[in-house]
Amino acid sequence: MKILQIALDVPLPRLFDYRLAGEPADSLVGRLARVPFGPGVKIGVVVQVADTSDQPADKLKSAELVADLPALPADWLELCGFCARYYHFPVGQVTTFALPPLLRRGKKPRNPKAKASAVPPAPTLLAPLARNPGSLPPTGGASAWDGPAPTFHSATPDQAAAIKAITQASGFQTFLLHGVTGSGKTEVYLRAIESVLALGGQALMLVPEIALTPQLESRVSARFPGAQIVSAHSGVADAARARAFLAAQEGRADIVLGTRLSVFMPMPRLQLIVVDEEHDASFKQQEGLRYSARDVAIFRAKQRDIPIVLGSATPSFESFYHAGSGRYRRLDLPLRAVALAMPRVATVDTRKQKLQDGLSAELIAAISERLRRGEQSLIFLNRRGYAPVLACPSCGWISHCRRCAANLVLHLADRRLRCHHCGLEVAVPHACPDCGNLDLQPFGRGTQRLEAKLVELFPSARILRIDRDSADSPKKWHALLAAIHAGEADILIGTQMLAKGHDFPLLTLVGVVGADAALFAADFRAPERLFSQLMQVGGRSGRAALPGEVLIQTEYPDHPLYRALIEHDYSAFAQEQLAERDAAGFPPFAFQALLRAEAPELAGALAFLATAVEAAEALAAPDISLYDPVPMRLARLKNRERAQLLVESRSRPALQSFLADWMTQLYTLKMPRDLRWHLDVDPLEF
Ligand code: ADP
Ligand code: ZN
Numbered sequence: 001m002k003i004l005q006i007a008l009d010v011p012l013p014r015l016f017d018y019r020l021a022g023e024p025a026d027s028l029v030g031r032l033a034r035v036p037f038g039p040g041v042k043i044g045v046v047v048q049v050a051d052t053s054d055q056p057a058d059k060l061k062s063a064e065l066v067a068d069l070p071a072l073p074a075d076w077l078e079l080c081g082f083c084a085r086y087y088h089f090p091v092g093q094v095t096t097f098a099l100p101p102l103l104r105r106g107k108k109p110r111n112p113k114a115k116a117s118a119v120p121p122a123p124t125l126l127a128p129l130a131r132n133p134g135s136l137p138p139t140g141g142a143s144a145w146d147g148p149a150p151t152f153h154s155a156t157p158d159q160a161a162a163i164k165a166i167t168q169a170s171g172f173q174t175f176l177l178h179g180v181t182g183s184g185k186t187e188v189y190l191r192a193i194e195s196v197l198a199l200g201g202q203a204l205m206l207v208p209e210i211a212l213t214p215q216l217e218s219r220v221s222a223r224f225p226g227a228q229i230v231s232a233h234s235g236v237a238d239a240a241r242a243r244a245f246l247a248a249q250e251g252r253a254d255i256v257l258g259t260r261l262s263v264f265m266p267m268p269r270l271q272l273i274v275v276d277e278e279h280d281a282s283f284k285q286q287e288g289l290r291y292s293a294r295d296v297a298i299f300r301a302k303q304r305d306i307p308i309v310l311g312s313a314t315p316s317f318e319s320f321y322h323a324g325s326g327r328y329r330r331l332d333l334p335l336r337a338v339a340l341a342m343p344r345v346a347t348v349d350t351r352k353q354k355l356q357d358g359l360s361a362e363l364i365a366a367i368s369e370r371l372r373r374g375e376q377s378l379i380f381l382n383r384r385g386y387a388p389v390l391a392c393p394s395c396g397w398i399s400h401c402r403r404c405a406a407n408l409v410l411h412l413a414d415r416r417l418r419c420h421h422c423g424l425e426v427a428v429p430h431a432c433p434d435c436g437n438l439d440l441q442p443f444g445r446g447t448q449r450l451e452a453k454l455v456e457l458f459p460s461a462r463i464l465r466i467d468r469d470s471a472d473s474p475k476k477w478h479a480l481l482a483a484i485h486a487g488e489a490d491i492l493i494g495t496q497m498l499a500k501g502h503d504f505p506l507l508t509l510v511g512v513v514g515a516d517a518a519l520f521a522a523d524f525r526a527p528e529r530l531f532s533q534l535m536q537v538g539g540r541s542g543r544a545a546l547p548g549e550v551l552i553q554t555e556y557p558d559h560p561l562y563r564a565l566i567e568h569d570y571s572a573f574a575q576e577q578l579a580e581r582d583a584a585g586f587p588p589f590a591f592q593a594l595l596r597a598e599a600p601e602l603a604g605a606l607a608f609l610a611t612a613v614e615a616a617e618a619l620a621a622p623d624i625s626l627y628d629p630v631p632m633r634l635a636r637l638k639n640r641e642r643a644q645l646l647v648e649s650r651s652r653p654a655l656q657s658f659l660a661d662w663m664t665q666l667y668t669l670k671m672p673r674d675l676r677w678h679l680d681v682d683p684l685e686f
């Protein structure tokens, strides 16, 4: 008798045995099967077929294959198996996650061969097709952008060298394509993809955010009009996502473009993987299967023995380190492809002057100058809302979230107090809830407050605020982008939403406000994040023929981070930071995992972690450091108290083998019902 070992969506790290109902089939492995489980029915993936089972034969229930869906390929199952082992996550929950929602339920999309996911006809405004280099569109008016069909310019020598290296790679090789914004990295990806398509291969391109994919989609589809391109991200509707999955799996899709989850698209002819903005934190999922799509992509390239290109203007320091050590091959594009020069970066010392609601005289003058010249300015402040807290000066009351260890942020636009962690929302009180004082005061500054000040300073300017409040739907977001492109805004106020990937030809000034706080954050990755954010946002200016300028307001003008930005010297800063991490024993010089627990009371979470420490110590694993359980920085979230325990090792194999043994033990522990825990391997957030 054939025993099917099936991965099911159950929080247990094991497969479940069933016998096959009905006729024996030839290919069982990789098929979806419908099985009785407990009182209900589940859909799972057949991972293995065995001849015997630990279960007595009469106890085995029977599984029914889901008809008309092709078997998932072996390398896909192996990829899921790798994720289950490496992230110590139940294998059936990995396979479930890796499937599109429709297939998870054993359903087929209607019309599965229809064009998998038609690339939406993005407005030409949002489709920066390859343009004639140096041709600056006249201002104002969309027609300026209904430009010519894509022109194929010749690669610069640096681009040519990069393309050659990638296309000539034989087998697995990780390339780190390091090039400033506008240096032509996307051109390099497209040409490498072109050569893969010419050889009949498939290419997978990962990008950090849904918001960026439409823009890229139009560029890619304009470039490869004959190719079948599918996109995969959480914004794609279920049916289209399932169709895209099947198109990729059956080899009909030539290019798969998407966010982190598209790393799980089965692709039989896969020949190249590209990870754009590889440093971006959104490649790491922060819930459920806490995988890094970049790292899984590298595993996948190795598994398939194909090249992978990691691209960034500010590579993660981990990747930069691996490029330096020879593990990755570094490809540099040090020059911008079209703009004349890099923007001029300068600091404004805010210790020496009285600011006007956070704005320095220099920055205000620079904005006025842009208004006079008909150019755009962007003021970058990575904090939305009006003010981070509302307070009562007479009794000391402040606007706390009652569910989290966090303050409620004042949103004056709609007169609400909002928790940015749990979403709790209340009306702004007109008097202090504690003492009745009518004079409540906002403290600190967010984008709305900056907007109000700029409106006051520049009453005739057209001012647009772009943050998650003003762009809370893709439709609004696209409308805002279109307005910016059409030259319908003079001053933009934006959070990091605006920092990435967008090409605003009229933008020549970027002002950075309120960045200092991140200099001294407790997280060792905070400087890396700030540096790359400022480099990205600075890269928005002067992308076309107008030179750009970046003004950073700071009380620490001599800080090495700002010095490195002024010099455009990513490498110097990365090296300095890597030396510090080496001395402190942080990644990439050590490997980490976090065990997190949450419970209604902090004591409950800490007690579980204490038990976990005992279990770990009993294993007496070599080369492992265990830290003390501590409350998380945001200790209370949605009325749950959270604590964590850091495990570290200088050896990844040592850490992995310890984690495997440790998890086996933790899965057998009896747990209070209201306790939740999870393991985060290679955590990015602490
Ligand atoms: P990145 O991805 O590094 O930001 P892109 O590939 O988007 O850079 O290139 C930036 C701009 O330069 C685009 O408008 C692109 O069409 C143009 N460009 C890229 N390579 C060349 C080239 N070799 N010659 C002329 N223009 C180029
Ligand atoms: Zn009060």
Ligand code: ZN
Pocket (backbone or CB within 6 Å): 401, 402, 403, 404, 406, 419, 420, 421, 422, 423, 424, 638
């Ligand atoms: Zn809250």
